[in-house]
Amino acid sequence: LQPHQKELFGQPIGLYILFLTEMWERFSYYGMRALLVLYMTTQTTGDARGAGLAWTDQEALALYGWYTMLVYVMSIPGGMIADKLIGQKKAVLYGAVILCIGHAVLVLTDIWAFYTGLGLVILGVGLLKPNISTMVGGLYKAGDIRRDKGFSIFYIGINLGSLLATMIVGGVVAKWGWHAGFGLAGVVMVLGLINYIAGQKYLSQVGNFIPSTNDKNEVSYGQLYSELFSSPKQLMFAGVLLAASLFGWYAMGWGYGLLFLFLTAIASLLMMIYKDLDTQVYKDRFVVLLLSFIMVIIFWGAFEQAGGLINLYTDTKTDRVLFGWEIPTVMFQSLNAGFIILLATTVAGIWAKRKLKGREASSIFKMAAGIIIMGFGFLFMVFAAMEFEKSGTSSMIWLVLAYLFHTIGELCISPVALSFITKLAPVKYASLMMGVYFAATGLGNKVAGVIGESASEFGELNIFAGIVIFTVVIGVLFIIILKPLKRLTHGAEESERVLK
Numbered sequence: 001l002q003p004h005q006k007e008l009f010g011q012p013i014g015l016y017i018l019f020l021t022e023m024w025e026r027f028s029y030y031g032m033r034a035l036l037v038l039y040m041t042t043q044t045t046g047d048a049r050g051a052g053l054a055w056t057d058q059e060a061l062a063l064y065g066w067y068t069m070l071v072y073v074m075s076i077p078g079g080m081i082a083d084k085l086i087g088q089k090k091a092v093l094y095g096a097v098i099l100c101i102g103h104a105v106l107v108l109t110d111i112w113a114f115y116t117g118l119g120l121v122i123l124g125v126g127l128l129k130p131n132i133s134t135m136v137g138g139l140y141k142a143g144d145i146r147r148d149k150g151f152s153i154f155y156i157g158i159n160l161g162s163l164l165a166t167m168i169v170g171g172v173v174a175k176w177g178w179h180a181g182f183g184l185a186g187v188v189m190v191l192g193l194i195n196y197i198a199g200q201k202y203l204s205q206v207g208n209f210i211p212s213t214n215d216k217n218e219v220s221y222g223q224l225y226s227e228l229f230s231s232p233k234q235l236m237f238a239g240v241l242l243a244a245s246l247f248g249w250y251a252m253g254w255g256y257g258l259l260f261l262f263l264t265a266i267a268s269l270l271m272m273i274y275k276d277l278d279t280q281v282y283k284d285r286f287v288v289l290l291l292s293f294i295m296v297i298i299f300w301g302a303f304e305q306a307g308g309l310i311n312l313y314t315d316t317k318t319d320r321v322l323f324g325w326e327i328p329t330v331m332f333q334s335l336n337a338g339f340i341i342l343l344a345t346t347v348a349g350i351w352a353k354r355k356l357k358g359r360e361a362s363s364i365f366k367m368a369a370g371i372i373i374m375g376f377g378f379l380f381m382v383f384a385a386m387e388f389e390k391s392g393t394s395s396m397i398w399l400v401l402a403y404l405f406h407t408i409g410e411l412c413i414s415p416v417a418l419s420f421i422t423k424l425a426p427v428k429y430a431s432l433m434m435g436v437y438f439a440a441t442g443l444g445n446k447v448a449g450v451i452g453e454s455a456s457e458f459g460e461l462n463i464f465a466g467i468v469i470f471t472v473v474i475g476v477l478f479i480i481i482l483k484p485l486k487r488l489t490h491g492a493e494e495s496e497r498v499l500k
């Protein structure tokens with residue numbers, strides 16, 4: 001047996017190499033993310049943590065929103081670079097190296113180092129995250145029944161990294177300071193890199209660069225873009241988006257201008273891909289996929305309050321004392337990952353049971369249910385805010401319940417969406433669509449930042465209540481239009497993979 005074909009617990013050994021690499025990468029990402037707003041908002045207090053940046057909550061959440069958005073938006077160029085230039089395997093390697101350097105730079109205390117480090121992390125995650133996910137898929141041949149389980153194992157790896165990080169990093173910061181916390185993320189990323197390099201023999205068959213064939217049906221992104229100028233209708237569409245970018249630039253600053261410009265480029269590309277698809281079946285499925293991404297943006301827009309607004313809320317408005325010990329704020333970030341590890345198989349089991357009874361739920365239904373359940377979790381944050389307004393503090397039980405519902409919601413939407421993409425996306429654009437999916441989660445992160453920022457104006461109670469209402473309404477709307485949407489998938493969910 002070739003090394004790459006060897007199995008452990010019924011799965012290719014390569015899966016465990018990718019599992020560990022992603023586990024350490026997520027450790028560094030979530031460890032650092034948990035510290036980020038706390039570091040930015042901390043005044044210079046002189047305790048063991050050392051000086052923070054003493055920014056306002058609003059400033060910190062604004063940067064947090066941009067950062068967490070860019071981290072995922074970079075998955076689009078990350079996916080394209082892998083597809084067209086170097087293959088996924090090298091992209092993951094370079095991404096890991098850039099992440100090690102980025103986290104090392106964050107150990108320095110200067111402000112330039114802070115921005116440079118964040119920039120490097122953005123580039124590193126953009127190269128690593130989408131491509132390591134695609135590599136997991138590459139371990140299995142089409143129709144291999146181990147694939148879904150492989151993805152669940154991989155998702156547990158992600159959350160194991162996050163759990164370890166958020167358990168440990170708070171203590172490290174309390175004892176040795178902020179920059180030791182950032183440094184720990186770097187050390188751990190080095191472990192991820194070593195593990196990835198050492199495991200190469202088990203990955204010999206996946207993620208290799210496949211140079212473009214001279215197939216005349218193969219269309220490059222450049223050709224797709226050049227088509228944009230071929231019809232007045234398309235030109236007008238791009239023109240409108242471009243005008244919106246300029247307006248964004250003028251009204252909201254250069255950051256939004258650039259964001260809209262980027263969205264223009266992506267929207268035009270998606271439009272061209274739609275045109276390029278051969279049959280109405282593929283076109284319809286493509287539309288359903290893009291519509292489902294609306295749910296993805298809204299879901300993460302609410303969910304990602306976790307590292308931002310809820311994190312700050314935990315820090316300043318929650319009674320964190322348990323049996324005389326004050327639980328560090330950062331540790332509350334562990335609840336999500338902990339619940340994932342506990343509940344991942346249960347939630348998957350519930351859907352599987354329905355399937356056995358012949359009442360299989362469609363992915364769109366699961367995703368809509370995920371939004372509603374997560375939104376319902378914000379009800380507990382409403383209770384928390386009400387208690388705070390009455391008594392000046394609030395019980396941590398509300399946070400536990402909120403995270404529990406957020407996690408059940410995440411399990412309904414996140415792994416489901418990944419597999420939905422592989423079912424609906426035309427194969428030749430599969431990795432790009434994976435990139436677009438992560439970018440949608442990135443936009444959700446940005447939305448989360450904007451909502452979080454507005455809490456200083458509207459108050460947490462109103463924000464949390466607004467999220468409950470909005471998310472539940474959106475989830476219900478998608479359930480109402482479920483039937484026509486399902487029709488547009490043309491049975492993609494029933495059949496085994498039949499796409500070309």
Ligand code: GLN
Nearest residue numbers: 026072158414438441442
């Ligand atoms: N928590 C998951 C991860 O870190 C999902 C993140 C996302 O899709 N934006 O991979």
